[in-house]
Amino acid sequence: xxxxxxxxxxxxxxxxxxxxxxxxxxxxxxxxxxxxxxxxxxxxxxxxxxxxxxxxxxxxxxxxxxxxxxxxxxxxxxxxxxxxxxxxxxxxxxxxxxxxxxxxxxxxxxxxxxxxxxxxxxxxxxxxxxxxxxxxxxxxxxxxxxxxxxxxxxxxxxxxxxxxxxxxxxxxxxxxxxxxxxxxxxxxxxxxxxxxxxxxxxxxxxxxxxxxxxxxxxxxxxxxxxxxxxxxxxxxxxxxxxxxxxxxxxxxxxxxxxxxxxxxxxxxxxxxxxxxxxxxxxxxxxxxxxxxxxxxxxxxxxxxxxxxxxxxxxxxxxxxxxxxxxxxxxxxxxxxxxxxxxxxxxxxxxxxxxxxxxxxxxxxxxxxxxxxxxxxxxxxxxxxxxxxxxxxxxxxxxxxxxxxxxxxxxxxxxxxxxxxxxxxxxxxxxxxxxxxxxxxxxxxxxxxxxxxxxxxxxxx
Amino acid sequence: xxxxxxxxxxxxxxxxxxxxxxxxxxxxxxxxxxxxxxxxxxxxxxxxxxxxxxxxxxxxxxxxxxxxxxxxxxxxxxxxxxxxxxxxxxxxxxxxxxxxxxxxxxxxxxxxxxxxxxxxxxxxxxxxxxxxxxxxxxxxxxxxxxxxxxxxxxxxxxxxxxxxxxxxxxxxxxxxxxxxxxxxxxxxxxxxxxxxxxxxxxxxxxxxxxxxxxxxxxxxxxxxxxxxxxxxxxxxxxxxxxxxxxxxxxxxxxxxxxxxxxxxxxxxxxxxxxxxxxxxxxxxxxxxxxxxxxxxxxxxxxxxxxxxxxxxxxxxxxxxxxxxxxxxxxxxxxxxxxxxxxxxxxxxxxxxxxxxxxxxxxxxxxxxxxxxxxxxxxxxxxxxxxxxxxxxxxxxxxxxxxxxxxxxxxxxxxxxxxxxxxxxxxxxxxxxxxxxxxxxxxxxxxxxxxxxxxx
Numbered sequence: 001x002x003x004x005x006x007x008x009x010x011x012x013x014x015x016x017x018x019x020x021x022x023x024x025x026x027x028x029x030x031x032x033x034x035x036x037x038x039x040x041x042x043x044x045x046x047x048x049x050x051x052x053x054x055x056x057x058x059x060x061x062x063x064x065x066x067x068x069x070x071x072x073x074x075x076x077x078x079x080x081x082x083x084x085x086x087x088x089x090x091x092x093x094x095x096x097x098x099x100x101x102x103x104x105x106x107x108x109x110x111x112x113x114x115x116x117x118x119x120x121x122x123x124x125x126x127x128x129x130x131x132x133x134x135x136x137x138x139x140x141x142x143x144x145x146x147x148x149x150x151x152x153x154x155x156x157x158x159x160x161x162x163x164x165x166x167x168x169x170x171x172x173x174x175x176x177x178x179x180x181x182x183x184x185x186x187x188x189x190x191x192x193x194x195x196x197x198x199x200x201x202x203x204x205x206x207x208x209x210x211x212x213x214x215x216x217x218x219x220x221x222x223x224x225x226x227x228x229x230x231x232x233x234x235x236x237x238x239x240x241x242x243x244x245x246x247x248x249x250x251x252x253x254x255x256x257x258x259x260x261x262x263x264x265x266x267x268x269x270x271x272x273x274x275x276x277x278x279x280x281x282x283x284x285x286x287x288x289x290x291x292x293x294x295x296x297x298x299x300x301x302x303x304x305x306x307x308x309x310x311x312x313x314x315x316x317x318x319x320x321x322x323x324x325x326x327x328x329x330x331x332x333x334x335x336x337x338x339x340x341x342x343x344x345x346x347x348x349x350x351x352x353x354x355x356x357x358x359x360x361x362x363x364x365x366x367x368x369x370x371x372x373x374x375x376x377x378x379x380x381x382x383x384x385x386x387x388x389x390x391x392x393x394x395x396x397x398x399x400x401x402x403x404x405x406x407x408x409x410x411x412x413x414x415x416x417x418x419x420x421x422x423x424x425x426x427x428x429x430x431x432x433x434x435x436x437x438x439x440x441x442x443x444x445x446x447x448x449x450x451x452x453x454x455x456x457x458x459x460x
Numbered sequence: 461x462x463x464x465x466x467x468x469x470x471x472x473x474x475x476x477x478x479x480x481x482x483x484x485x486x487x488x489x490x491x492x493x494x495x496x497x498x499x500x501x502x503x504x505x506x507x508x509x510x511x512x513x514x515x516x517x518x519x520x521x522x523x524x525x526x527x528x529x530x531x532x533x534x535x536x537x538x539x540x541x542x543x544x545x546x547x548x549x550x551x552x553x554x555x556x557x558x559x560x561x562x563x564x565x566x567x568x569x570x571x572x573x574x575x576x577x578x579x580x581x582x583x584x585x586x587x588x589x590x591x592x593x594x595x596x597x598x599x600x601x602x603x604x605x606x607x608x609x610x611x612x613x614x615x616x617x618x619x620x621x622x623x624x625x626x627x628x629x630x631x632x633x634x635x636x637x638x639x640x641x642x643x644x645x646x647x648x649x650x651x652x653x654x655x656x657x658x659x660x661x662x663x664x665x666x667x668x669x670x671x672x673x674x675x676x677x678x679x680x681x682x683x684x685x686x687x688x689x690x691x692x693x694x695x696x697x698x699x700x701x702x703x704x705x706x707x708x709x710x711x712x713x714x715x716x717x718x719x720x721x722x723x724x725x726x727x728x729x730x731x732x733x734x735x736x737x738x739x740x741x742x743x744x745x746x747x748x749x750x751x752x753x754x755x756x757x758x759x760x761x762x763x764x765x766x767x768x769x770x771x772x773x774x775x776x777x778x779x780x781x782x783x784x785x786x787x788x789x790x791x792x793x794x795x796x797x798x799x800x801x802x803x804x805x806x807x808x809x810x811x812x813x814x815x816x817x818x819x820x821x822x823x824x825x826x827x828x829x830x831x832x833x834x835x836x837x838x839x840x841x842x843x844x845x846x847x848x849x850x851x852x853x854x855x856x857x858x859x860x861x862x863x864x865x866x867x868x869x870x871x872x873x874x875x876x877x878x879x880x881x882x883x884x885x886x887x888x889x890x891x892x893x894x895x896x897x898x899x900x901x902x903x904x905x906x907x908x909x910x911x912x913x914x915x
Contacts, residue, residue: 050501053644053741101496102496321793364766365791366766
């Protein structure tokens, strides 16, 4: 029996004489819990409302009650069985800005993810249009997998205005957006055609020899690339740049089997789908760690998922080690190579960028990184367009009913982009890139593509 | 290799940003590491230097009283000149957004609880509300902004013996906002001068109001009418005015257009309009955060926010100078080092988590700097709620150069300085000295650190 359960006469507690100072010891009143227990986090909320003032959705949507309600307040309410979860939780875009706003370390996004999961599981009609639509959007990787088998046909079909209006009417996927094009060749197809791991090992060895780094133990320079769905199916150039850049520094790249990181699934409350994907990812990535690799991602939402959301929501063996050994690609190079010196010797031409830091990069402490890195590269400049959210938040801005909200959130970023001298945008997040392009018409690049151009292409 | 800077500042509050700015202006490459968004969002925006002496007597001139402080007080370390330098940097950053730099005397500002607080610098938006002014005051509260009860605050001010007539009125903020609308949302509406529905209430479920901005006229229909937010707010207050010379609102008059909003309200009401500083989330605090962040960025300070600093790496043992080589940031289990030549610790006090305690003792969690405290924890506090609590003064002790001292009274590291509430020896709540300590020690620590790398 714990101390907390020791029966005491309540009148004793009020009698100051009964408990002298020396005897009084406060006790742990909450028993240790095996299951996920968000109560301590909820109790840390002192209702300062700073999270509400940082929430981009609440800023433009007066119907949305904000992260404080969705998190600690709703968590308390829903502990009672007779209370449903408020459907407004589906209006949270999972940007996770509330996490960095909270001065008290309340795990807000974790609470939102669990509440959303429970809402979808228990309260959402599984045959409803919204559920079907969300399930399709959340499982973009599966859809893209089919589409990439016949990319030209898929591009034709998805770019067809008739299909788009069917999508909107039937499914509630907005017809305002241009569906991202599928690449003719996926990243993985390119990787295998190029000779996979064996080729990378060889190129890395050659690079180390050339860099006078031949003595470096090959085992120290090995990374496993988590490419995610988007750079596999839609922007394989980003993945190729990542491989070439890392090989340039002498790293042997591995590309383990993988599923979607789960980000769109968390945001749509599809926790069961996310868990299945996470199980595969943790197993495969943990195996790569066993082989001496660190995990690299080029999409900041993918790295966010592996680093924070997996450990918050799942407990597969290896989850913590995958979280601790996962890095964003540029971050990894900054930590392990003298990237600044390397770039000081390189140059590119007319590379002016309007840089937007994705919310999920901010949360990982990576917000200023691309700007800092490009500062050292002759010919390149990235101007930060401020701390507003792009508004698309993955699948959020694809929903017919959320499209206007998404564009209203993004308006500040569009304005700031157009205020800069640059006519090209830059970001690490594929859906932020989509939104940036949609709102300004700018071409958007990934920092890795610029690094690739500066360090690798020039050599060839 | 790694991420390397001249000076790394740990902490993103007023002390941290001041130290970073001071160091950058001396020519150093500076990085500021902070775990979360700046705590200035929770600050009232008032800048206190020293409001009360040890006996609780109100001080007219804070500078005069510094010599009477105990040796352990941070002001004694930096001296009166150091305090003035801190304020000079502050004045340069905020420009005409603040008042009070024309005098050494404390101003008396009414707070949202209805008490009167001595402070050295106050937002221009609060200036017409000074308690030493004899013009009559109407305090206006809003039904949904629950932490400002205007009639109660008026009662408290009368009880405090202010030299003016004061009344309080609670009104409904115009427009169709949700009952728990964030203060920032109301501020946004005033910033954009959105058109708000006024007149007959209960348009029920009509959703959010338009955001079409200023201009007069518009499509009135039925028995409601829509007005620009500032005009609508003035209309709501007019009936309560009754010839009052000054009107005080809770501090939510815009995030960006505060001057214009006040001018518009003053023109409509024919009375001076001021803001009453509020608790978290604080619009004056957010405006101050913005001003400091812009100044830091302009000076080249790099910000890295999002993960806590949890430890440090020592310099090579063969250098034998006991210096810090890097601080370590914990990012979901990975330790990310940030190297620098000099470091400034500005992580806050017991409230800001820069000083931590458990039943065994009191500690500074990053560098494990010595924090003097009685061994028996029942000696950490006084019995009375508002008594002279020892815990309020807990923090690190330093040498004259703000370097934290170890148990033996020697500098713990050759290249680490401390600034702000992590320093022991001051009770900011009782003395009203929080911002002054942050500014004065921030400037001193930042400049001292920068001199080590630029000389």
